[in-house]
Amino acid sequence: VKGEGGLTKVVLTNRQSSLEVYLMGATITAYKVGSRDVIFTSKQSKFESLKAIRGGVPLIYPQFGPGKMQQHGFARNVDWEVLSTLVKEQEDLVQLNLSIHESEYTQKVCGDADIKFQCTFTIKLNVDRLELQYESKNTGQKAYDFQLALHTYYQIASIHKAHVTGLKGFEYIDKTRQMALTKETADSIQITEETDRVYKNCTTSPLELVDTVNQTKVILHSPDNSLKDVVVWNPWIEKAKAMSDFGDLEYLEMICIEYGNIDKPIVLQPGQTFTGRHTIQPTSIQQSSL
Ligand code: TA6
Numbered sequence: 001v002k003g004e005g006g007l008t009k010v011v012l013t014n015r016q017s018s019l020e021v022y023l024m025g026a027t028i029t030a031y032k033v034g035s036r037d038v039i040f041t042s043k044q045s046k047f048e049s050l051k052a053i054r055g056g057v058p059l060i061y062p063q064f065g066p067g068k069m070q071q072h073g074f075a076r077n078v079d080w081e082v083l084s085t086l087v088k089e090q091e092d093l094v095q096l097n098l099s100i101h102e103s104e105y106t107q108k109v110c111g112d113a114d115i116k117f118q119c120t121f122t123i124k125l126n127v128d129r130l131e132l133q134y135e136s137k138n139t140g141q142k143a144y145d146f147q148l149a150l151h152t153y154y155q156i157a158s159i160h161k162a163h164v165t166g167l168k169g170f171e172y173i174d175k176t177r178q179m180a181l182t183k184e185t186a187d188s189i190q191i192t193e194e195t196d197r198v199y200k201n202c203t204t205s206p207l208e209l210v211d212t213v214n215q216t217k218v219i220l221h222s223p224d225n226s227l228k229d230v231v232v233w234n235p236w237i238e239k240a241k242a243m244s245d246f247g248d249l250e251y252l253e254m255i256c257i258e259y260g261n262i263d264k265p266i267v268l269q270p271g272q273t274f275t276g277r278h279t280i281q282p283t284s285i286q287q288s289s290l
Helices: 103-110 236-242
Strands: 009-013 017-022 027-033 081-088 093-100 117-125 130-138 144-150 153-155 162-165 171-174 180-183 195-199 207-211 216-221 229-234 254-268 273-284
Touching (some): 009 093, 009 117, 017 117, 130 254, 144 273, 207 254
Antiparallel strands (some): 009 017, 017 027, 093 117, 117 130, 153 254, 162 207, 171 195, 195 229, 216 273, 229 254
16 A cells, blocks of 8 residues: 555554555564554654655664665665565464565675675564564675664653663673673663663573553564574664654654674575574563462
């Protein structure tokens, strides 16, 4: 269907949940379980072709952050196409496979016409969880390396009443303190300032994002440990004001928890395929037994 800015979006629904994804950037902009919004998309987001959507699940590939190409790579602001869909009524599963063709990017983006790859992004909307899968296949004769991240923005009632558990003991690169390598000592992380951390090799067990206002949480995991790093980001006050496609106060209702491979880029030999898997499971906080 036609979405914001005349851009094309696909809507997936099953009995309990629904999802919207724009073909531009293959960017998921909404994921609802019942009436609960799990994903945050800025009300100021531009919906223009070739401009990354502010919010949702931007696909960061083949570069994370600044570098030889545009910030966070090109995958999040180019047109993807529908490869196939799959519906399994009995399992309430709706699956959408999207892909991009490598040709127009290699020379322009990677600066090397001999690098050829094919990317596929698979969205599996199950009854109680969302499974995302990003695949990159080396279809050329030359090895290449890439970083990858699912830059997910989560909707929360209040940043002051939300926290993240499961990162205790892991090391992170603190991008707000000159990339200082720091060890996480907190069982549960609360955001109280601009936060921009790359936790390294920390995905063996699930993480939890807890919203104590709504008494809900989201369980996050890379079940096969294919995505090894996690970024935790909140722009806070000053950076929120500096973003034209983000409301000055929207930092209060979102947090980014991004699964990917950032610290150690993936190297693909000709013919090899890498698949990164990530599950997002919204649930409620079990009422503590009295
Ligand atoms: O994931 C955190 C981060 O790398 C931050 O440093 C900030 O730049 C954020 O991504 C958003 O980047 P963008 O290019 O989407 O404005």
